[in-house]
Amino acid sequence: MLKVLLARVQQGQRTAPFPAEPPTLPDRFRGLPVLDPSRCAEGCRACAEACPTGAISANGELRLDLGRCLFCNDCVVACPEGAISFSTEYRLAARARTDLLVGGPGDYPRAAALDDNLRRLFGRSLKLRVVSAGGCNGCEADVNVLGTPVFDLGRFGIQFVASPRHADGLLITGPVTENMRLALKKTYDAVPPPKIVIAVGACAISGGPYIDHAEVHNGADAAVPVDLYVPGCPPHPFTILDGLLRLLGRL
Amino acid sequence: MTLFNGVAVPREAIPSVPLDELRALLAKDRRVAAFFGVPAGESIDLILVVADDAAGTLEAARARVSGESFPSLTPDFPQLHLFEREIAEQWGVRPDGHPWFKPVRFHAPWRGRDAWGRPPGQHPQCGVMDFYRVEGDEVHEVAVGPVHAGVIEPGHFRFQCHGEDVFHLEISLGYQHRGVERALLGGPDKRSIHYAETLAGDTSIGHATAYCQTLEALAEGRAPARAQALRAIALELERLANHVGDLGALAGDVGYLPTAAYCGRLRGDFLNLTALLCGSRFGRGLVRPGGAAFDLEPERALQAMERLEMAYRDVENAVELLWATPSVGARFEETGRVSAEVARKLGMVGPAARASGLERDVRKTHPSGIYRSVHIPLSTSGSGDVYARAYVRWLEIQRSVAFLRQQLRELPAGPARAACGAPRPDLFCVSLVEGWRGEICHVAMTDAQGRFAAYKVVDPSFHNWAGLAMALREQQISDFPLCNKSFNLSYCGHDL
Numbered sequence: 001m002l003k004v005l006l007a008r009v010q011q012g013q014r015t016a017p018f019p020a021e022p023p024t025l026p027d028r029f030r031g032l033p034v035l036d037p038s039r040c041a042e043g044c045r046a047c048a049e050a051c052p053t054g055a056i057s058a059n060g061e062l063r064l065d066l067g068r069c070l071f072c073n074d075c076v077v078a079c080p081e082g083a084i085s086f087s088t089e090y091r092l093a094a095r096a097r098t099d100l101l102v103g104g105p106g107d108y109p110r111a112a113a114l115d116d117n118l119r120r121l122f123g124r125s126l127k128l129r130v131v132s133a134g135g136c137n138g139c140e141a142d143v144n145v146l147g148t149p150v151f152d153l154g155r156f157g158i159q160f161v162a163s164p165r166h167a168d169g170l171l172i173t174g175p176v177t178e179n180m181r182l183a184l185k186k187t188y189d190a191v192p193p194p195k196i197v198i199a200v201g202a203c204a205i206s207g208g209p210y211i212d213h214a215e216v217h218n219g220a221d222a223a224v225p226v227d228l229y230v231p232g233c234p235p236h237p238f239t240i241l242d243g244l245l246r247l248l249g250r251l
Numbered sequence: 252m253t254l255f256n257g258v259a260v261p262r263e264a265i266p267s268v269p270l271d272e273l274r275a276l277l278a279k280d281r282r283v284a285a286f287f288g289v290p291a292g293e294s295i296d297l298i299l300v301v302a303d304d305a306a307g308t309l310e311a312a313r314a315r316v317s318g319e320s321f322p323s324l325t326p327d328f329p330q331l332h333l334f335e336r337e338i339a340e341q342w343g344v345r346p347d348g349h350p351w352f353k354p355v356r357f358h359a360p361w362r363g364r365d366a367w368g369r370p371p372g373q374h375p376q377c378g379v380m381d382f383y384r385v386e387g388d389e390v391h392e393v394a395v396g397p398v399h400a401g402v403i404e405p406g407h408f409r410f411q412c413h414g415e416d417v418f419h420l421e422i423s424l425g426y427q428h429r430g431v432e433r434a435l436l437g438g439p440d441k442r443s444i445h446y447a448e449t450l451a452g453d454t455s456i457g458h459a460t461a462y463c464q465t466l467e468a469l470a471e472g473r474a475p476a477r478a479q480a481l482r483a484i485a486l487e488l489e490r491l492a493n494h495v496g497d498l499g500a501l502a503g504d505v506g507y508l509p510t511a512a513y514c515g516r517l518r519g520d521f522l523n524l525t526a527l528l529c530g531s532r533f534g535r536g537l538v539r540p541g542g543a544a545f546d547l548e549p550e551r552a553l554q555a556m557e558r559l560e561m562a563y564r565d566v567e568n569a570v571e572l573l574w575a576t577p578s579v580g581a582r583f584e585e586t587g588r589v590s591a592e593v594a595r596k597l598g599m600v601g602p603a604a605r606a607s608g609l610e611r612d613v614r615k616t617h618p619s620g621i622y623r624s625v626h627i628p629l630s631t632s633g634s635g636d637v638y639a640r641a642y643v644r645w646l647e648i649q650r651s652v653a654f655l656r657q658q659l660r661e662l663p664a665g666p667a668r669a670a671c672g673a674p675r676p677d678l679f680c681v682s683l684v685e686g687w688r689g690e691i692c693h694v695a696m697t698d699a700q701g702r703f704a705a706y707k708v709v710d711p712s713f714h715n716w717a718g719l720a721m722a723l724r725e726q727q728i729s730d731f732p733l734c735n736k737s738f739n740l741s742y743c744g745h746d747l
Contacts, residue, residue, distance in 0.1 A: 131405075136452030209445045
């Protein structure tokens with residue numbers, strides 16, 4: 001018993017002071033991409049051609065779809081003019097799919113809160129059922145981590161529950177494989193209304209690296225209506241947490 | 252044909268033999284690394300790659316199947332059971348006499364013929380197959396999944412029970428099937444490396460290293476020594492994060508919350524160390540053909556070392572509690588036992604095989620990169636139960652930390668990346684990497700234009716899922732979460 005108490009002292013208090021203070025992120029963290037179209041050479045499409053998921057359009061106007069972006073740096077390496085760079089801005093969640101299309105500097109989404117009625121219902125207690133619908137288990141891993149003492153999701157009244165019957169909504173990861181489409185639909189139907197859906201990661205938003213594969217449906221909104229999109233491959237846990245708190249109007 | 256890990260040979264050098272002679276390859280304790288089909292006109296060439304751990308070599312041969320079926324090798328070599336089912340599902344050729352002939356991933360065949368005679372033009376329904384059934388008084392069936400209670404990937408589990416006792420567990424997967432292996436054909440292209448990094452997201456470094464090793468061998472490029480060291484650092488950090496996380500999750504599954512909470516946090520500390528290297532907690536973007544895309548400057552290495560020491564001090568403390576708590580021991584010991592004999596027959600790999608006493612570790616038996624010169628001792632246990640699988644992880648944590656201490660201090664000088672061209676035509680290469688779950692095997696074959704005519708991925712989970720099913724026999728159904736966690740296998744790595 002003494003050993004257990006001594007260990008408790010050694011392990012210390014580990015919960016991050018979020019959201020009172022911004023999180024500490026590594027200097028090489030790739031958050032919001034910053035585009036500077038003024039540097040683009042006439043007719044250059046190097047970034048668009050390098051992008052593995054077709055997230056960038058460079059036909060006259062430079063735009064990047066955060067919903068498709070793998071934050072992989074291939075465009076930065078390909079650009080001869082330094083017109084694209086990644087900032088450490090981790091707040092990326094959006095309410096509408098179109099909000100994820102970013103152009104020039106300073107242009108990025110900030111998810112708005114749910115309407116007053118849903119906030120009254122879910123604002124202080126949100127129970128989510130997670131459905132992994134394909135993908136690589138990266139998003140699941142960084143969703144799971146929200147339960148550790150560092151993020152301590154429970155202090156915000158948010159909890160992952162074991163049954164859709166106990167849930168206020170779904171958190172979906174993965175591109176929605178054909179093999180998971182029916183299970184996802186059934187799980188969604190089993191959640192009592194009113195309900196919300198959160199799509200986490202490039203796969204769940206657009207199909208991610210598997211866009212247009214015959215076996216996938218290019219994201220959650222092919223199967224169910226989505227209320228919050230959290231970009232990333234996978235999104236940083238703070239990106240997910242920030243999105244959840246914004247949705248509940250707590251930031 | 253004798254091969255070595257990460258060395259390309261002309262594809263014509265792989266001998267063509269009668270099917271029956273493939274058996275000879277598996278003699279003398281050799282184990283399957285990969286067994287897959289490649290179309291050859293109207294026929295299918297079955298390519299078998301086996302590992303000879305004692306000799307540190309690989310053997311490969313091909314056998315042509317012209318009709319609709321071939322005699323199954325599984326009755327004599329159970330380790331091939333899933334490979335033959337996969338071949339049948341992809342190419343529509345049936346292994347006659349296969350004792351457990353069911354689909355693997357539930358996708359339409361890659362060429363017209365369906366091995367199960369299911370209606371053409373329709374996508375098979377996942378999980379629709381004949382499940383093994385026990386019948387009798389008070390025998391009942393428990394079905395779980397594909398959607399589970401936790402934050403976990405989808406899969407379907409069916410238990411044949413008598414009261415609380417499990418007679419048999421059948422595992423039916425395929426829900427994560429997203430068609431990656433098929434999409435790799437015709438490459439390499441701009442998505443290939445991203446496919447490699449997401450074959451199993453928690454093994455991004457392992458699979459990306461296997462992919463890059465393959466590509467470098469095919470293109471006759473070489474990653475410089477510093478890059479090899481950086482990859483190994485990232486690979487061991489990946490192992491640390493997952494092993495520490497697993498020990499915490501095992502503690503959680505027996506209701507021992509101190510270690511569960513501490514290790515949950517500490518797993519993140521190791522992921523953050525990987526992010527210090529390359530910005531991504533999963534090592535995305537670090538391993539690239541020709542080397543590593545990010546370097547580790549002296550100040551960064553110093554910082555990594557300090558953070559490693561701090562995290563390891565707390566891991567030691569948290570894991571020590573596990574071994575000192577009798578109630579944990581009581582749940583870990585003699586739960587989910589897999590004997591060495593069963594592990595060998597199933598061709599198991601990684602910590603699960605080592606926990607059953609098998610000396611299987613690619614870093615030791617088929618080393619590549621920095622592991623050729625820096626040796627990590629092989630960690631084994633003998634009891635094959637949950638305790639052994641936990642204890643092997645703890646041994647490996649200590650040895651990975653020792654390796655990292657040395658590498659971070661003595662990083663080879665020179666560039667972190669060299670140019671890597673396009674693959675040469677008509678080559679064949681097998682690449683093995685010891686990921687944290689076990690042997691990752693990638694096999695590539697290029698066509699006359701240097702494109703991938705075949706790209707086979709074998710995640711360690713593909714070998715080990717049957718081991719979990721065997722571990723559950725004669726156990727309590729309530730032991731399933733604990734046994735499952737002690738293997739912690741990948742669904743997406745299996746489903747591809």
